[in-house]
Every structure is written in C-alpha cells, then in structure tokens.
Amino acid sequence: MTQRGRAGARPGGRPGSSRTRPDAEPRTPSVPRVDLTAARARVREVIEPVVTAAGYDLEDVNVSRAGRRHVVRVLVDTDGGISLDDVAVVSRAISDALDAAEESGGELLAGEYQLEVGSPGVDRPLTEPRHWRRNTGRLVAVNGLIGRVISTDDTGVTLDVDSATRELAWTDLGAGKVQIEFKRMDEAEFDDTDLGDDDEEDEGEGEE
Missing domain, CATH: 2.30.30.100 (SH3 type barrels.)
Incomplete structure (x- = not known):
C-alpha cells in the first residue's frame, strides 16, 4: 500500500485583500475535483505496460474518493496465482511508474492518494x-x-x-x-487411526 500527500496553496484573492473575523473558524481548503473516469484511464495507461513487463495481467483499475484523498485499487493476476511477495514487487513497480509519470507530465491525481494492489477474488466474473x-x-x-x-x-x-x-x-x-463448493459430510475423509485411539481410550476408562 502506498500513500502520497501533496501540499497546495489555498485558492483566494490577492495578498492582503482578505479579512477574517476574530471569531471566525479557519476554513478547510476544498478538495480538487477530479474526473474519476478520466483519472482511471490515465492511471491504467501508465501502469499497464509496467504490470505486463513484470509478467502479470492487469485485471482491473479503480479510482475512488475516500474523504480528502483518492484510493487507487489495482488487481493483477497470473497463471498459478499471486503471492504476497508478488504483490509487494508489483506495488513498488506501479508506485515508481506513477511517480515518474507525474514528474514528467504533471499530476495524475490532484492531492493525496493511496495505492492498493491485490489479486481478484473468486467472485470476479470470468470474461477472458x-x-x-x-x-x-x-x-x-x-x-x-x-x-x-x-x-x-x-x-x-x-x-x-x-x-x-x-x-x-x-x-x-x-x-x-x-460456484462455491462445500464438501458434504458423507464425502469427508477421516483417519481410521484417530477412531482407533478413541476406542482405546474408552476401553481404558472402563477398566478398574
């Protein structure tokens, strides 16, 4: 998970042109409005080549708002599944790509954002x-x-x-x-040695 913060100047009038009442509460800077659909497309364009080069498939990218920051959720997958080490490697590669894109071409997301990388769950539709x-x-x-x-x-x-x-x-x-499958009790496998141990314990308890 990667979290980025940026400081921005408060929009307003010319220096010295504003007045604040002594009893007025300080204003909280407004969060820049971002077209989430456009932001998602920009993020995908930046990170997809990186994910592919690392040997994974980019399954989904989602950009949402969470309070005063944005959350970028990325799902990757590959044959054999994704391990926690894989997620860590891909997360660093994606974070570096987003940083490089912002340094060379401006902000992808205005303000602070959080990056979350994971793998799809079993509820993911099978479309490919x-x-x-x-x-x-x-x-x-x-x-x-x-x-x-x-x-x-x-x-x-x-x-x-x-x-x-x-x-x-x-x-x-x-x-x-x-479809989620649950093994029935009549299909479950039990170890016969465990049953034998229980029988021996029961016989021992009955002896005096």
Missing part, C-alpha cells in the same frame, strides 16, 4: 479466456448452465454438465461465475 483457463477443474455457472471446467483452447471452453460434455465457443460464451 485466461480467466477460464485459470479456473480449470472448478464448478462454474454460465449461459444458464452449471458445470465443471474440463479444458480450454483457442476456440472455447469444455464443461462437464451432469456428466455430459458441453463445448461452448468464446463468441457464444457469456460472463461465467465460479
């Missing part, structure tokens, strides 16, 4: 072929179907739907959603 590839073996819902991802290729994805194979082309595929 790489999303489906990275969820091979998982249960997903798409196009009114619920099935398990068997494989993907250049043409589309293959699902196991109720033990029947279904092939869906990328052009006909809507956004998928990973």
Whole structure:
C-alpha cells in the first residue's frame, strides 16, 4: 500500500485583500475535483505496460474518493496465482511508474492518494479466456448452465454438465461465475487411526 500527500496553496484573492473575523473558524481548503473516469484511464495507461513487463495481467483499475484523498485499487493476476511477495514487487513497480509519470507530465491525481494492489477474488466474473483457463477443474455457472471446467483452447471452453460434455465457443460464451463448493459430510475423509485411539481410550476408562 502506498500513500502520497501533496501540499497546495489555498485558492483566494490577492495578498492582503482578505479579512477574517476574530471569531471566525479557519476554513478547510476544498478538495480538487477530479474526473474519476478520466483519472482511471490515465492511471491504467501508465501502469499497464509496467504490470505486463513484470509478467502479470492487469485485471482491473479503480479510482475512488475516500474523504480528502483518492484510493487507487489495482488487481493483477497470473497463471498459478499471486503471492504476497508478488504483490509487494508489483506495488513498488506501479508506485515508481506513477511517480515518474507525474514528474514528467504533471499530476495524475490532484492531492493525496493511496495505492492498493491485490489479486481478484473468486467472485470476479470470468470474461477472458485466461480467466477460464485459470479456473480449470472448478464448478462454474454460465449461459444458464452449471458445470465443471474440463479444458480450454483457442476456440472455447469444455464443461462437464451432469456428466455430459458441453463445448461452448468464446463468441457464444457469456460472463461465467465460479460456484462455491462445500464438501458434504458423507464425502469427508477421516483417519481410521484417530477412531482407533478413541476406542482405546474408552476401553481404558472402563477398566478398574
């Protein structure tokens, strides 16, 4: 997480031209208004080449307001998932890129901002072929179907739907959603040695 602060002059009239009543409370400088959509596009343009060069995919960029500062949230991913060390490396690279862009071309975001970098959760819609590839073996819902991802290729994805194979082309595929699965008690695996130890303890308690 990276946090940046900038000091700015208070907008107002000419020096010595303003008057303040003795009992008046000091004014808080107003926060510069920023077009969040435009800011998001500028940030993405700056950081996407950096993320790609580091070997990751830029999945999403979001810019929002939090009080008197902006929050820049960046989601990155790659085959095999993202570790905490990966997040730290990418965060530094993104922060350096934003600093360099501001030094050479002006502010991307007016005022203070906070940078947050992470990886997508399981609730992220599956919209790209790489999303489906990275969820091979998982249960997903798409196009009114619920099935398990068997494989993907250049043409589309293959699902196991109720033990029947279904092939869906990328052009006909809507956004998928990973389904959360909970193992049933009758499918859970137990260690027989643990049960045996309990039986021995019970027998021992009954002896005098």
